[in-house]
Amino acid sequence: MPELPEVETIRKGLEKYLVGRTIESVEIRLAKMLTGDIKKLEMAKIQGVRRFGKGLIIDLDNLYSIAIHVKMTGQLLYQGEGSPKSSVPDLTKVGLLPGRHTHVIFKLKVESEKLKVKGDYLFYNDIRQFGWIKVIETETVRELDFFKSLGPEPLKDLTLEKFSKILSATKAPIKPLLMEQRKIAGIGNIYANDALYLAKINPSRPANSLSIEEIKRLLKAIEKVLTKGLEVGGASEWQYVNVLGESGGYQNFFQVYGKVGKPCLICGTMIERIVMGGRGTFYCPKCQV
DNA sequence: AGTATCCTGGAA
DNA sequence: TTCCAGGATACT
Numbered sequence: 001m002p003e004l005p006e007v008e009t010i011r012k013g014l015e016k017y018l019v020g021r022t023i024e025s026v027e028i029r030l031a032k033m034l035t036g037d038i039k040k041l042e043m044a045k046i047q048g049v050r051r052f053g054k055g056l057i058i059d060l061d062n063l064y065s066i067a068i069h070v071k072m073t074g075q076l077l078y079q080g081e082g083s084p085k086s087s088v089p090d091l092t093k094v095g096l097l098p099g100r101h102t103h104v105i106f107k108l109k110v111e112s113e114k115l116k117v118k119g120d121y122l123f124y125n126d127i128r129q130f131g132w133i134k135v136i137e138t139e140t141v142r143e144l145d146f147f148k149s150l151g152p153e154p155l156k157d158l159t160l161e162k163f164s165k166i167l168s169a170t171k172a173p174i175k176p177l178l179m180e181q182r183k184i185a186g187i188g189n190i191y192a193n194d195a196l197y198l199a200k201i202n203p204s205r206p207a208n209s210l211s212i213e214e215i216k217r218l219l220k221a222i223e224k225v226l227t228k229g230l231e232v233g234g235a236s237e238w239q240y241v242n243v244l245g246e247s248g249g250y251q252n253f254f255q256v257y258g259k260v261g262k263p264c265l266i267c268g269t270m271i272e273r274i275v276m277g278g279r280g281t282f283y284c285p286k287c288q289v
Numbered sequence: 290a291g292t293a294t295c296c297t298g299g300a301a
Numbered sequence: 302t303t304c305c306a307g308g309a310t311a312c313t
Binding site: 130146181189278 | 305306307308309310
Binding site: 071072073101126127128129130172277278 | 295298
């Protein structure tokens with residue numbers, strides 16, 4: 001499920017393949033997925049792609065932007081003559097795109113005759129239809145509730161001081177707190193579990209019970225797992241792939257996420273699973289106190 | 290602060 | 302056939 005490293009990987013791909021391109025037309029196959037002033041998309045040129053937490057903003061040259069949240073199963077897939085001839089299959093050719101779960105198709109303008117044969121597209125797929133795409137003025141895009149209420153972001157502006165303040169303000173359990181986007185932006189279930197494991201902190205610990213040493217350790221651990229995730233292009237558990245349809249590699253580095261019943265990498269104790277805030281929570285009962 | 294909700298696919 | 306996966310929000 002896309003968290004900060006996965007969404008940042010998508011952002012880089014969009015930036016690489018879409019900046020400078022013009023949107024020729026948009027086909028909306030499922031109306032609820034794309035809202036706002038959709039007429040502004042036609043013949044608009046893409047100027048840049050920004051990310052805040054798990055949200056994306058594609059800026060156009062007409063003072064409008066496209067805000068996107070892929071939630072858990074959304075995929076943004078670029079398919080066109082501009083994509084490299086790599087091991088990635090031609091998704092259009094093999095009939096995977098557009099597919100049953102393709103809800104929006106952005107058709108990009110192609111200049112040369114040669115490119116016109118196949119066309120260039122950005123597909124939005126979303127099996128569970130939880131994601132959203134909104135067309136809104138660039139000036140007000142960050143006023144959208146989601147962007148407006150985001151907390152500080154690790155590897156960006158989440159300082160030790162801010163982190164410490166956030167934790168000491170509540171006795172709520174640390175694990176679900178880490179996933180609250182209004183408190184801290186970008187962390188989801190995978191990286192929350194793994195960071196707590198690396199910091200040797202039990203997920204049930206009240207946030208305000210952590211010592212300054214533990215807070216330091218946890219911030220370092222968060223930065224470490226996110227950096228690793230970024231380095232390997234995210235975790236392709238579930239539906240996540242980058243804009244070329246390629247999988248990431250973080251699933252090979254899971255510390256505890258999804259590893260219930262398997263031995264702890266440090267002490268060999270069986271990893272346990274409990275539910276916190278309705279989410280699967282994985283930890284080593286011996287290492288994480 | 291905790292829980293139901295959106296939705297589909299895959300596993301049990 | 303039922304249950305589970307979880308990001309964010311709208312509820313209670």
